[in-house]
Amino acid sequence: xxxxxxxxxxxxxxxxxxxxxxxxxxxxxxxxxxxxxxxxxxxxxxxxxxxxxxxxxxxxxxxxxxxxxxxxxxxxxxxxxxxxxxxxxxxxxxxxxxxxxxxxxxxxxxxxxx
Amino acid sequence: xxxxxxxxxxxxxxxxxxxxxxxxxxxxxxxxxxxxxxxxxxxxxxxxxxxxxxxxxxxxxxxxxxxxxxxxxxxxxxxxxxxxxxxxxxxxxxxxxxxxxxxxxxxxxxxxxxxxxxxxxxxxxxxxxxxxxxxxxxxxxxxxxxxxxxxxxxxxxxxxxxxxxxxxxxxxxxxxxxxxxxxxxxxxxxxxxxxxxxxxxxxxxxxxxxxx
Numbered sequence: 001x002x003x004x005x006x007x008x009x010x011x012x013x014x015x016x017x018x019x020x021x022x023x024x025x026x027x028x029x030x031x032x033x034x035x036x037x038x039x040x041x042x043x044x045x046x047x048x049x050x051x052x053x054x055x056x057x058x059x060x061x062x063x064x065x066x067x068x069x070x071x072x073x074x075x076x077x078x079x080x081x082x083x084x085x086x087x088x089x090x091x092x093x094x095x096x097x098x099x100x101x102x103x104x105x106x107x108x109x110x111x112x113x114x
Numbered sequence: 115x116x117x118x119x120x121x122x123x124x125x126x127x128x129x130x131x132x133x134x135x136x137x138x139x140x141x142x143x144x145x146x147x148x149x150x151x152x153x154x155x156x157x158x159x160x161x162x163x164x165x166x167x168x169x170x171x172x173x174x175x176x177x178x179x180x181x182x183x184x185x186x187x188x189x190x191x192x193x194x195x196x197x198x199x200x201x202x203x204x205x206x207x208x209x210x211x212x213x214x215x216x217x218x219x220x221x222x223x224x225x226x227x228x229x230x231x232x233x234x235x236x237x238x239x240x241x242x243x244x245x246x247x248x249x250x251x252x253x254x255x256x257x258x259x260x261x262x263x264x265x266x267x268x269x270x271x272x273x274x275x276x277x278x279x280x281x282x283x284x285x286x287x288x289x290x291x292x293x294x295x296x297x298x299x300x301x302x303x304x305x306x307x308x309x310x311x312x313x314x315x316x317x318x319x320x321x322x323x324x325x326x
Binding site: 013016019020022023026027030033034036037040041055056059060062063066067070071074075081083084087088090091092094095096098099102103106 | 142144147149151153154157158170190194201202208211212306309312317319325
């Protein structure tokens with residue numbers, strides 16, 4: 001009997017070398033996050049003005065990159081069946097919409113009622 | 115022994131996927147929504163506390179029955195170190211899984227031990243942080259920051275604790291030689307949960323600690 005196409009995609013997990021590379025990238029991105037935070041909170045630090053203006057998008061982008069690296073390589077979503085990706089990404093999208101909707105709702109209520 | 119062999123047998127399913135793995139991914143999906151509500155809760159009340167202590171700035175707060183000036187409460191270097199340990203523990207557990215899948219028992223036990231120790235360090239760091247904050251005057255009902263912060267990070271810490279217990283159980287089984295390559299999926303399920311706990315912290319760390 002032929003293996004199911006979904007099953008055929010399983011168990012082609014990355015090598016230890018790739019795992020180590022991902023760990024080093026994660027560590028570097030975390031160092032960049034904390035570095036950005038320190039520059040943003042210290043007036044007089046190089047690039048303080050720019051980083052202070054952009055710190056929130058910088059942190060969100062770095063965080064999203066770390067999240068994607070762990071999900072793709074450590075949780076094996078890149079190699080495993082797309083059904084698992086669907087089970088994770090669909091609720092993740094709802095979660096993102098939920099956070100955005102609640103922030104917008106509370107901002108609106110604050111604007112209307114003070 | 116016959117019982118062990120029966121568990122290792124692949125089961126035919128309509129999707130071709132192991133139902134246990136589908137179940138853990140469904141559970142992780144539901145957990146995304148759980149943490150989304152807690153993160154939303156923290157964000158909508160961010161900066162709305164009427165009294166201190168506050169995370170990033172000096173404030174007036176009640177300490178030992180007297181109003182006094184409180185220092186910013188966060189200790190970023192300690193939490194950064196805890197974050198790095200948690201991130202590396204995700205690397206440790208994939209190395210342990212790699213050992214389990216290849217039948218390398220020494221690799222499995224070594225990396226799984228490192229993962230459990232990393233998880234225990236993170237929980238210890240959080241216990242220290244909570245007790246330190248409490249002694250600086252931040253209780254659960256002190257202000258909106260305290261309530262939302264303890265709820266969010268407390269639930270995450272509980273998840274880490276559950277993960278440590280799960281992985282420690284797998285470690286005991288591995289030491290007893292009960293995690294052969296045919297049963298590596300049992301460790302993979304625990305590892306998926308552990309990675310999820312890690313990705314939740316990847317969101318919490320910048321949102322709570324680094325965004326002023």
